Each structure stands twice: as structure tokens, then as C-alpha cells.
Amino acid sequence: MKASIRKPVVILGAGLAGLTAAHFLHRNDVPVRLFEAGNKIAGLAQSFHDEEGFTYDFGAHFVTNRLAKAVGIADKCRTVRHYAETVWLGGKSYSYPFGLLRIPRMFAGGLRSQLNLSQGKSATAAEWFRASYGDALADEVAIPLTEAWSGAKADKLSSAVGDGIANSVAQTLWLKLASRLTRRAVSCGYSRELPENAGVYHVYPEGGIGTLCQALAADLNGMIQLESPVEKILVEQDKAIGVRVGGREMEAAAVISTAPVNVLGKLIEGTSSLAYLTPFRYRPMVFVNLRLHGRGLLPDVVTWTPEAQYPFFRLTETPLSMPWLAPADKTILTVDIGCEKSDEFWQMADERLGEFCVAHLQTIIPDIRSRFEGCRVMRTPVAYPVFLREYETERQKFARGTGIGNLYSIGRNGEFMHIFMEDVYERTKQRMAQLTQSLTAQKRLSVFPVLSPKPQLS
Ligand SMILES: Cc1cc2nc3c(=O)[nH]c(=O)nc-3n(C[C@H](O)[C@H](O)[C@H](O)COP(=O)(O)OP(=O)(O)OC[C@H]3O[C@@H](n4cnc5c(N)ncnc54)[C@H](O)[C@@H]3O)c2cc1C
Known part of the structure; x- marks a missing residue:
């Protein structure tokens, strides 16, 4: 040789x-x-454990049984029985995506957008959301959430942001139904390379995601x-x-x-x-993991908070999916805050961040202050790639190699x-x-x- x-x-x-x-x-x-x-x-696939019995995942929480099997750790994983998302709007929670359609203006807008077969190609993320979901759902939910995680205005983002939201309504309905029937958290929107079906569900490895x-x-x-x-x-x-x-x-x-x-x-x-890659941006993220007394404090595992009064955009109560991540009478609530490395959230001391989140969560969990037992904060400078329109041509070129x-x-x-x-x-x-x-x-x-x-x- x-x-x-x-x-x-x-x-x-x-x-x-x-x-x-x-x-x-x-x-x-x-x-x-x-x-x-x-x-x-x-x-990003690390988990940390503390002496009190809490486990904190850094980025990822949910992996599929198919990936665990491919890597050879299927027998070291527990099945996740439940996973669901809600959106918090006007002081109420709506299951995502179908519960939102209980709101008449969202239902009407969504229906109109589905029936509008003459949609042209959208150039911006804002146009894509309005064309795909209708104005109400786009303007009150999808666009504010996108702007919070990306840190950019939706009309400055490429419509390619929508590429990741691949599943059709029928496919989503089927996967949610399969989840109920099988009592397993059937994966929905987690895989694009391989098909999702009733046999692909979330599991959690012993010892953590790592x-x-x-x-x-x-x-x-x-x-x-x-x-x-x-x-x-x-x-x-x-x-x-x-x-x-x-x-x-x-x-x-x-x-x-x-x-x-x-x-x-x-x-x-x-x-x-x-050199054309150097202006590409990633959105930094601060994850504030609140340790709380009690469990089932959020409407469901993930709660999206698109309203401007909330400085965070997503709340996750992981023990609702994986009860073993916290002691029996306790829970962890992960608060995702999109930020920049120069701003107050990135710089804020951990204890203050905990207090700040507790103060803003009182409208969702009124007695949160009496339940709060401390927090663990994690930060990553590169959580989400930001698809700005200004480098969309270069992004597509790079996708080819x-x-x-x-x-x-x-x-x-x-x-x-x-x-x-x-x-x-x-x-x-x-x-x-x-x-x-x-x-x-x-x-x-x-x-x-x-x-x-x-x-x-x-
Ligand atoms: C908030 C969030 C939530 C997520 N949730 C999920 C989920 O629930 N389920 C799921 O399946 N996926 C999830 N993901 C995605 C998943 O975490 C990632 O896709 C995966 O972990 C990425 O792995 P990676 O190896 O590409 O990158 P990374 O994990 O970022 O690894 C890159 C490594 O390269 C090292 N490195 C960088 N520069 C250099 C250098 N010059 N020299 C040497 N080393 C270097 C870094 O230190 C790092 O260790 C989530 C991601 C985020 C941000």
C-alpha cells in the first residue's frame, strides 16, 4: 500500500x-x-447529573429507537411513553398543532391558505408562514416564535426556514393517533432522511443522551x-x-x-x-433549568410562548416524558432564551436568571415562587443556524459541498x-x-x- x-x-x-x-x-x-x-x-448531546438526582440534557432530549438500535444501545434505553406540545396564548394553552384550530380566526386563516392553490413561491420566511398557515396563525404564533429563536425579523429570513417543517397535516394526525394507540411517543418531525411511522418512537438511554x-x-x-x-x-x-x-x-x-x-x-x-461562510450566523441560547417542587406544572411536555411579554420562547418539562430525570416529587423546567453573546441574558449571573424566569412564569404557574428550589444554567453560542436571506445563495451553494x-x-x-x-x-x-x-x-x-x-x- x-x-x-x-x-x-x-x-x-x-x-x-x-x-x-x-x-x-x-x-x-x-x-x-x-x-x-x-x-x-x-x-451538544451531553447530559449532566447532580447529587440531588436531577439530570440535565444539554441540547437534545429526544432520540429515536431506530437511532439507538443503529448505534447498538437499544437494550440500554427506556421507552418514552408520552410527548406533546402546546402553545400558550391569551392565558390559555392550546395543543399544537390541532388545538390552535379551535380558535376561529386561526381555523379560517388555515383553511383559506390550504385552499389557495395559486400560491406563488415565497421569498421570505414571513411570506412562507402566511401562505402555509394563514395570517392569524402566522402572525400570532409562527412568526413571533421564529423571530425569538433566530433573533432576526421573519422578512429578513429565507423561506427555507420552512423546509424543516416537513410533515403534512395527514401525516401529523396519523403519527399522533399512532402515539395514543401504541402508548409510545411516536416521533413526529424528528427525522427527514428516513420515513417516520408508528414503529419509530422516542427512547432515552440509560446514563443520558451522551x-x-x-x-x-x-x-x-x-x-x-x-x-x-x-x-x-x-x-x-x-x-x-x-x-x-x-x-x-x-x-x-x-x-x-x-x-x-x-x-x-x-x-x-x-x-x-x-471566506463567504464567515458572515453566516448562529443563534446563541441560554437554557435555564429550574428545579421545582411538584410535577405536571406545565400544560404538557413542551409549551411554546409566542407572546411578547415572555422573554423566552419555549418551556420544556422533561420529566413529563422521562419521569426518571428528576426525583419523584420534583420536576425540571427548561426555559429556552434566544440571545446574543453581547446581551444581558448571556451575561446575567445564573441566580439572577433563575429569579428572572420565575418572575416571568407566574402567569403560567401562579405558585411557582413557592416551588422554586434553584437552577442550573447552560449556554451555547451555536444553537440554531440562522437562514438570513442576505446569504441564501451562498447557503445553497455550500449545501452542494x-x-x-x-x-x-x-x-x-x-x-x-x-x-x-x-x-x-x-x-x-x-x-x-x-x-x-x-x-x-x-x-x-x-x-x-x-x-x-x-x-x-x-
Ligand atoms: C436546543 C437544541 C435542542 C435539540 N434537541 C434535540 C432533540 O431533542 N433530539 C435530537 O435528535 N436532536 C436535538 N438537537 C440537535 C442535536 O443536538 C444535534 O443535531 C447534534 O447533537 C449535533 O451534533 P454535531 O456533532 O453535529 O455537533 P456538536 O454536538 O456541536 O459537536 C461539534 C463538536 O466540535 C467541536 N469543535 C468545534 N470546533 C472545533 C475545532 N476547531 N477543533 C476541534 N473540535 C472542534 C466542539 O467542541 C463540539 O464538541 C437539538 C439541538 C439544539 C441546539
Whole structure:
């Protein structure tokens, strides 16, 4: 074997995407080196446990039985029996999506939009929501929520924001019904790569969401290096040839990045062809996990709060789905606040954030103050990719590939896509199959070099 094929594929990031990539390449006998900037694996898929018996998930809470099986941890998972969402409007909760149709103006607007077959193509997210849901539902629910999580006005966002909301009304109805009949939280809107059906439901791994990543890392002994941010990706003649880590250069057969794309744009040395990625934005998020006495304090597992009086947009009472995440007579309520790294929420001390959330939650849980036992705050600077119209053309170009030979950008932040874990896993698996094929072809070329150009056919 030529020396060149034994150069490792270098992977940046030991979240779900990086570990999936390493796992599949290693299984195909491709040498791998994985560098992680942080001091732990799993990235956004981490869970933390405290001495009082509470478990806090960092980003993800809900994974499918199909993903757990694929990763080989199906027997280490508990079935999630219940999952439902509501919207809090005018002091009342409405189940999402169908309960909202009890409001006559939302029903009428929704019906009109469904019957309007002459809809043109929407350019902005605002137009897309109005055309798809009708004015009332768009203006009172969908648009304010989108603006809260993205931090951008809906008319400045691309209509591609709607691409993630894929399921039809009939499909959603069927999946909700299947959930009731099977008494399992049938997955609805969590997978786009593979079909959702009554047999795909949420599970929770023993030890937390990070167990998925630990399973993938199990056969990667000695290949993962923590606290080692990749400083540069070296490119020569439009091909990735290595990386710089800890000031030292290392050759690579290919480089796979799971870093946010605006960071990737700055990591490249040797070409400016990805400089267009640097203005791409991600929305930072603060998660305030309130520890409360009692349980069943919210109308259901997830409650969306689109009204302007609320500084947060989503509340999740995870123990309603996963009772084991809190002691029996207690609960956790996760408050999602979209923010910027320069604003008051990002900077606010944890205790003050807890008090702030409690004060704003009194209209939903009147006795919350007497139930409050403390909070644990988590922050991430890269929660949601923001699809601004100003870089929509570049976003679509990037979706077709990096344009640099042997450089792949994968995962939620690396693809700049609103994807959940099963899709991260599936998409990464497919791309690693392509990379393995491409490396094999490159190896064949290096063993049997083409000596003369092919004859022209015409
Ligand atoms: C608020 C929120 C809720 C979610 N809820 C769900 C859910 O319920 N169900 C679900 O399936 N999915 C959910 N997701 C999505 C899921 O968490 C992600 O899709 C998945 O964890 C992304 O994995 P990743 O490997 O792509 O990225 P990450 O987990 O972000 O991993 C990237 C890693 O790369 C490292 N890194 C970055 N730069 C460098 C560098 N230069 N050198 C070395 N390392 C570097 C980072 O430290 C990080 O560890 C949620 C996401 C968010 C934000």
C-alpha cells in the first residue's frame, strides 16, 4: 500500500457527527484521528447529573429507537411513553398543532391558505408562514416564535426556514393517533432522511443522551484527542492536505469538519474560497433549568410562548416524558432564551436568571415562587443556524459541498442545517461511504497512475 493512503483522515469535533464519521471510517479500515476542542466528547448531546438526582440534557432530549438500535444501545434505553406540545396564548394553552384550530380566526386563516392553490413561491420566511398557515396563525404564533429563536425579523429570513417543517397535516394526525394507540411517543418531525411511522418512537438511554456518543467512541481507543482545537486546515491546490493542532502540522488523507461553518471559513489556510461562510450566523441560547417542587406544572411536555411579554420562547418539562430525570416529587423546567453573546441574558449571573424566569412564569404557574428550589444554567453560542436571506445563495451553494477536494463539513453546525440526531447520523453515514469510496479510488490511482491522457472521443 502506498504511504499516502495510510495518512489518517482528520476529524474536527467529537460530537455525534464527528464520532459517527470516525466510527464508520474505522470500520472500513480507514485510519482516523479525531481532535476535540473541549474536555469531553458528545458536544451538544451531553447530559449532566447532580447529587440531588436531577439530570440535565444539554441540547437534545429526544432520540429515536431506530437511532439507538443503529448505534447498538437499544437494550440500554427506556421507552418514552408520552410527548406533546402546546402553545400558550391569551392565558390559555392550546395543543399544537390541532388545538390552535379551535380558535376561529386561526381555523379560517388555515383553511383559506390550504385552499389557495395559486400560491406563488415565497421569498421570505414571513411570506412562507402566511401562505402555509394563514395570517392569524402566522402572525400570532409562527412568526413571533421564529423571530425569538433566530433573533432576526421573519422578512429578513429565507423561506427555507420552512423546509424543516416537513410533515403534512395527514401525516401529523396519523403519527399522533399512532402515539395514543401504541402508548409510545411516536416521533413526529424528528427525522427527514428516513420515513417516520408508528414503529419509530422516542427512547432515552440509560446514563443520558451522551450514551449514544460513548457507544460510538467505544471502538476508537487512542484515536480521540481531547482539549485539542484544530487551529488551521491546510489546503494546497484546492485540496485539503492536513491540519495544524497545538502548533504542529499533520498530514491528512482528508479533513472532516463539524465546526460551525463561520469558524470553518476562518480555519482554512491556502485558499479564500470559503471566506463567504464567515458572515453566516448562529443563534446563541441560554437554557435555564429550574428545579421545582411538584410535577405536571406545565400544560404538557413542551409549551411554546409566542407572546411578547415572555422573554423566552419555549418551556420544556422533561420529566413529563422521562419521569426518571428528576426525583419523584420534583420536576425540571427548561426555559429556552434566544440571545446574543453581547446581551444581558448571556451575561446575567445564573441566580439572577433563575429569579428572572420565575418572575416571568407566574402567569403560567401562579405558585411557582413557592416551588422554586434553584437552577442550573447552560449556554451555547451555536444553537440554531440562522437562514438570513442576505446569504441564501451562498447557503445553497455550500449545501452542494465545500468545493475543496477532500474537505467535508458535516453535522448540524457543519452542514448549517436544522437537523436532529438521527439525520446527523444518517447523513454522516452516507457521506462516509462516499469518502471511503473516493479514498479507495485515489489509492487505486496512486498504485496504477494514469500514464497518458485518455483519447478524445470527438
Ligand atoms: C436546543 C437544541 C435542542 C435539540 N434537541 C434535540 C432533540 O431533542 N433530539 C435530537 O435528535 N436532536 C436535538 N438537537 C440537535 C442535536 O443536538 C444535534 O443535531 C447534534 O447533537 C449535533 O451534533 P454535531 O456533532 O453535529 O455537533 P456538536 O454536538 O456541536 O459537536 C461539534 C463538536 O466540535 C467541536 N469543535 C468545534 N470546533 C472545533 C475545532 N476547531 N477543533 C476541534 N473540535 C472542534 C466542539 O467542541 C463540539 O464538541 C437539538 C439541538 C439544539 C441546539
